[in-house]
Amino acid sequence: MKIYKAAIIGLGPSGLAVNKIIYGDNFNDIVAFENEEINKRDNFFGFWLTDWMKPYENIIEKKWYKWSIGDNNIDITHTCSDKPYCVISFKKWKNYCLETKNRLVIKKKKVVEYFPIQNFFKIITDDNSEYYAEKIYDSRSAKEKKGELLQHFYGINITVADDTFNENKLTLMHFTEEKNLLHFIYILPFSHNKALVESTVFSKMILEQSWYREKIVNYLSQKNIYKFKENSSEKGIIPMFFAEENNPPSPNIFNIGIRGGACKPSTGYAFSFLIKQIQLLKNSNKNYVNVHKFFERKMDKIFINFLKNNNENGRSFIKLASNLNGNEFQSFMMGQSNLITKLKIIQSMPKLPFIKELFQ
Numbered sequence: 031m032k033i034y035k036a037a038i039i040g041l042g043p044s045g046l047a048v049n050k051i052i053y054g055d056n057f058n059d060i061v062a063f064e065n066e067e068i069n070k071r072d073n074f075f076g077f078w079l080t081d082w083m084k085p086y087e088n089i090i091e092k093k094w095y096k097w098s099i100g101d102n103n104i105d106i107t108h109t110c111s112d113k114p115y116c117v118i119s120f121k122k123w124k125n126y127c128l129e130t131k132n133r134l135v136i137k138k139k140k141v142v143e144y145f146p147i148q149n150f151f152k153i154i155t156d157d158n159s160e161y162y163a164e165k166i167y168d169s170r171s172a173k174e175k176k177g178e179l180l181q182h183f184y185g186i187n188i189t190v191a192d193d194t195f196n197e198n199k200l201t202l203m204h205f206t207e208e209k210n211l212l213h214f215i216y217i218l219p220f221s222h223n224k225a226l227v228e229s230t231v232f233s234k235m236i237l238e239q240s241w242y243r244e245k246i247v248n249y250l251s252q253k254n255i256y257k258f259k260e261n262s263s264e265k266g267i268i269p270m271f272f273a274e275e276n277n278p279p280s281p282n283i284f285n286i287g288i289r290g291g292a293c294k295p296s297t298g299y300a301f302s303f304l305i306k307q308i309q310l311l312k313n314s315n316k317n318y319v320n321v322h323k324f325f326e327r328k329m330d331k332i333f334i335n336f337l338k339n340n341n342e343n344g345r346s347f348i349k350l351a352s353n354l355n356g357n358e359f360q361s362f363m364m365g366q367s368n369l370i371t372k373l374k375i376i377q378s379m380p381k382l383p384f385i386k387e388l389f390q
């Protein structure tokens with residue numbers, strides 16, 4: 031009976047990070063289970079270049095030192111000289127994380143259950159096979175929950191006529207006027223004629239693909255872009271609720287990624303936080319680490335409740351952006367803001383609804 035040093039359930043970004051960051055430099059036998067075709071997965075993960083992300087600088091696709099937040103009436107531009115907005119593609123992250131010294135075996139199977147026997151775990155897969163491992167890293171997570179907000183999006187990678195895009199400035203959020211929905215367009219201009227253009231909604235219900243496509247086409251036509259070649263697409267759903275599972279009973283079970291609480295629910299940013307989570311787990315003797323500080327979690331909760339109970343059209347985001355400079359804004363997004371920035375953030379929020387949410 032083979033007992034692996036560790037079993038990784040799910041080879042999304044967090045499962046891959048465990049393979050690289052925790053087990054990459056030794057010669058252990060590791061088993062990973064993934065029931066989807068990860069070689070077909072590709073999308074871009076955005077983040078600001080914090081210190082803990084610097085080790086991955088050479089797999090960054092592109093960096094932007096300027097970004098804008100606005101709507102049809104106002105456009106706030108932020109500049110940040112030392113912590114640019116960056117993207118890494120899933121494909122590059124996967125290849126980087128699979129280049130290790132350890133002996134990783136990948137099983138294209140669904141894990142049905144696992145439970146402790148003696149001082150290790152028995153793992154059962156959907157074909158009734160049994161595997162054994164000393165530790166479990168579990169990244170399965172619920173993407174939806176009744177009555178809770180979701181961030182859902184659909185985007186296309188396009189090629190357009192030369193010199194269409196300003197490749198030095200990304201559009202982080204361009205809000206559009208919708209009935210009872212918060213919607214914005216996100217644009218990553220990779221070059222003067224190539225970009226990812228994404229339509230994103232915060233709501234409880236997912237929409238038909240045609241809805242997001244229409245918003246993208248409308249936005250592009252507003253910018254006089256009528257002709258474009260579609261190269262690929264990406265879509266996703268990110269929970270805007272605290273999707274973390276309870277702390278596991280055994281010290282040798284680790285909930286990782288979104289399941290382990292890495293997502294910042296008010297923004298949907300999770301990639302850099304799940305990497306931080308795995309880095310912290312590597313240097314901890316506990317099976318749980320707090321990636322988001324108490325105050326940040328509290329602010330997130332208040333903000334999400336505000337979004338749930340009010341028809342927000344983007345004005346609060348724009349006001350927040352207009353009260354902060356680029357450095358303060360990125361520090362807030364990455365959970366690194368100082369007291370002065372926190373006070374500025376509180377000051378930017380609509381007072382009455384926030385006081386109401388605070389006492390909920």
Ligand SMILES: Cc1cc2nc3c(=O)[nH]c(=O)nc-3n(C[C@H](O)[C@H](O)[C@H](O)COP(=O)(O)OP(=O)(O)OC[C@H]3O[C@@H](n4cnc5c(N)ncnc54)[C@H](O)[C@@H]3O)c2cc1C
Pocket residue numbers: 039040041042043044045063064065066073074075076077139140141142169170171264265266267268286287288289298299300301302304
């Ligand atoms: C298209 C897209 C774009 C995103 N963009 C950004 C971004 O720009 N910036 C950012 O910070 N965040 C972004 N996110 C959010 C977040 O970073 C991702 O959701 C990320 O994939 C979370 O990683 P994870 O490892 O926690 O979970 P997942 O990526 O969901 O990985 C879990 C894996 O487990 C597998 N699995 C599930 N159940 C089983 C089972 N029973 N047995 C075996 N395998 C199983 C799944 O197939 C999956 O591959 C994006 C998300 C999506 C979907």
